[in-house]
Amino acid sequence: MTTVTQETITGLAARAVGVTKAYGAGAAAVTALDDLSVDVQRGRFTAIMGPSGSGKSTLMHCLAGLDTVDSGEVWIGETRLTGLNDKGLADLRRNRVGFVFQQFNLLPTLTAEENITLPLAIANRKPDPAWFDTVVDAVGLSDRLTHRPSELSGGQQQRVACARALLPKPDVIFADEPTGNLDSRSGNEILGFLSRSVEQFHQTIVMVTHDANAAAYADRVIFLLDGRMVHELHDPDAEAVLDTMKALDTFDSR
């Protein structure tokens, strides 16, 4: 079995080591992650791409402590998730990771400000007022804080979700198709905000996407196929990402 020492994870925001995860049993079993190892560098924007069914969501869920692995190890910073009990995992999700979902997942009865501060309120933490103002300014929501989600456009709702994820300064923000429900202009605004939060605030972001344009905002794109990491690109443009996706269509990882 592969093991990781404290020293080897310094500088990494998250890590999967020899992770295997299958769904179902017997003849119906599907191997979603197949002895997969991947490092996520701190303060970087990493995109995960790959064909449908390649294991992107499963990897993200396992890295974020939303799902368990069958074997191998998962780390967030210097915490080994694969050794935590349910309470430890819940604490980690509450205090160490942030999420941005395709469907925004805002609470409809709360204002934008209440949605943004909700994770801190749940964790019994108070937002730092200066940092709150910085985050709200960065997403351009200063004049929308009293609005409820139904009074905001899709792009504005996703900006609320981004601010909500960023405010607690989590070790990692996991973004699952964050632009999947947006037109290209609103999508590019969200992607611009995510990449600026990496550059200016040194936030670590991991984003699952199908969109080559979205992936091109990342510092690094990793490509999955059949639950394995088969390729990576650094500072790619959309064309290079598309070319790789086309090549994967004809590539068999096994």
Ligand SMILES: Nc1ncnc2c1ncn2[C@@H]1O[C@H](COP(=O)(O)OP(=O)(O)OP(=O)(O)O)[C@@H](O)[C@H]1O
């Ligand atoms: N809860 C589940 N039960 C059974 N099989 C599952 C489950 N979740 C995922 N799988 C299977 O595991 C494999 C990987 O799925 P996963 O959702 O991680 O892929 P993906 O790359 O995110 O796909 P997509 O791009 O379509 O969202 C697929 O074959 C999928 O059918």
